Amino acid sequence: MMLVLAESSLELVPPEIWRHPAVLRDAERRGKKPGEILLDRARHHGAMLGLKDAERRGRPDIVHMCMLAFQYSPLNLAGRGSMAVHTIRDVVVRARPDVRPPKNYNNFVGLMEQLLSLGRVPAEGEPLMTAEAKDLRSLLEEAGGRWVVLHERGRRVDPLELGRLLADSVVVVGGFPHGDFKNAWLLEEAEGVYRIGDRPLDAWQVVSKAVTLAEIALGLI
Amino acid sequence: MMLVLAESSLELVPPEIWRHPAVLRDAERRGKKPGEILLDRARHHGAMLGLKDAERRGRPDIVHMCMLAFQYSPLNLAGRGSMAVHTIRDVVVRARPDVRPPKNYNNFVGLMEQLLSLGRVPAEGEPLMTAEAKDLRSLLEEAGGRWVVLHERGRRVDPLELGRLLADSVVVVGGFPHGDFKNAWLLEEAEGVYRIGDRPLDAWQVVSKAVTLAEIALGLI
Structure with missing residues (x-):
């Protein structure tokens, strides 16, 4: 499995709010410049009110949980996976x-x-x-141009069948808290769009379950 | 499934190190007394060097990840689970x-x-x-006196079979970073001791996979 966390809510504080008191206070306390700290809704909520697309930004905890779920998994430890995080600012x-x-x-x-x-x-x-400027299309093309998406409006299939499929695929999961992919072609051009269960799940729950299903398919657990 | 996170690494800073500079600094910065803040290895590493059992303490992040994995799961959201956190200080x-x-x-x-x-x-x-003083034995007796343990030296069985078993059991997972249960009777008196995969896993990976296996058994995913 190659996991692609797409449009992830991870970025440095953007220049528009460098002068906001909540940002200045946080940067000063940590001995950094405003442009050197992560945008984090838990710390900068007030400052984020005027930001474009604010509801999709400032959630590095999502990336953290997804990276932990993937990197420490038996799947990754057995050398059967890799992970790329694409961000809302087109950094990979x-x-x-x-x-x-x-x-x-x-x-x-x-x-x-x-x-x-x-x-x-x-x-x-x-x-x-590493972190480099790259958009989602380029990342997926480099990975072979074929992918499946896990998404709450996807098809629900037998979990064991899904695990076998995910084990050999490029698997895209949204790395943001709410709303839909901005890259609408992502769903349209996917080889398949699937969901896990019938309730909306946090990104890291999706990652964790996708990895576990692939591990069952590969006999790793 | 009733999940019991046992001997978890969650406690307030103990009196022995209230006067340590790293603790005083952290408490002051947060406007609290030293006895009102959580012991956290990431912040109080220096202060913890002289603490008894230090390698098993100061990891509230483990409890955090396990609670997130359980509380936001389809299993819990469907009303098919409950969770109790027993701590190293015998608080439940x-x-x-x-x-x-x-x-x-x-x-x-x-x-x-x-x-x-x-x-x-x-x-x-x-x-x-709620948080109340209670030891692990009392907690498990109240829960019916029968339990299984997930532990790296347990038996490895088919994951689907394990899922069916976990779905209907009191399931004990260690909520600490290293070492073994101090309550040695826990493994001896368990109805079964199982492992997931062949590599040591973090507590929250165990919780997450156990929940996913139970969800497959119950048709929730």
């Missing part, structure tokens, strides 16, 4: 399969701030994670 | 099935601090979560 973050992201949220935030500022971590030597 | 935390814990880690920490200080949240009215 990739981690080496052996990367163990920080489990502590605040440590993860610090790491993402360094990654999005520098384009890589660590700053010197062999990179463990 | 319970949440109503309709409780949606904060997804943001720092907000979760604030909620747990209030809960462990007051014994309940919110402070007035119908409680959504």
Whole structure:
């Protein structure tokens, strides 16, 4: 499985709100510039009120949970998966399969701030994670141009059948809290659109269940 | 499924280290007393060096991830599960099935601090979560006195069979980062001890996979 977390709610604080008191206070407390800290609704709610598309932004916790669910999974540890995070700002973050992201949220935030500022971590030597400007279409083309999407309006199929399918596919999951993909072609051109269960699920629940179903199919659990 | 997270790494900062500079600084920054903040290895590492059993303590992120994995699951949302968190200090935390814990880690920490200080949240009215002094034996006896344990040295069985079994059981998972249960009787008296896959997994990965397997058995996904 190659997991693509699409249009993910991960970005540095944009210039429009660098001067907002909530942002200045947070940056100062952490000894950074406003443009060097992650946009985080839990800290910058007031500052985000005037932002375009605000309801889809400022949720790095979603990316954190999805990365943990994937990177620490038996699927990834067995070398049977890879993951790319495409962001709402058309940046693609990739981690080496052996990367163990920080489990502590605040440590993860610090790491993402360094990654999005520098384009890589660590700053010197062999990179463990990279960030580069790239749109979703280019990412999916590079991955072979065929993908399936997990989406609440997709088809519900037998979970074991779904697991076998996911194990060998590029699997796209939305990395944002609400609403739909802005890239409408993503669903239209997909080889299949599936859902897991009948209730809307958080992105990381979808990732976690997709990975578990693939692990069953591959005999890893 | 009734999930019991056992010996979980969740507690307020203990009196022995109230005067440590790292603790005082963190408490002051957050406008609380040292005894009112959660012990957190990511913030209090230096202060924890002299603590007894230090390697098993100060990991509220484990409880956070397990609560999110359980409370937001289709299993719980369908009313087919409940969860209790037993802590290393013999406190039992319970949440109503309709409780949606904060997804943001720092907000979760604030909620747990209030809960462990007051014994309940919110402070007035119908409680959504409660915390009471109770040991693991008493908790399991009240739950019927029969349980299975998910543990890396348990038996590996077919995942679908395991799912059917877990769906109808009291399921115990360790809520700590390293080492073994201090309550050795827990494994000896269990009706069964099982593992998921062949690699050691974080507690929340175990919870997440156990819930998913039960959901398959119950036709919820």
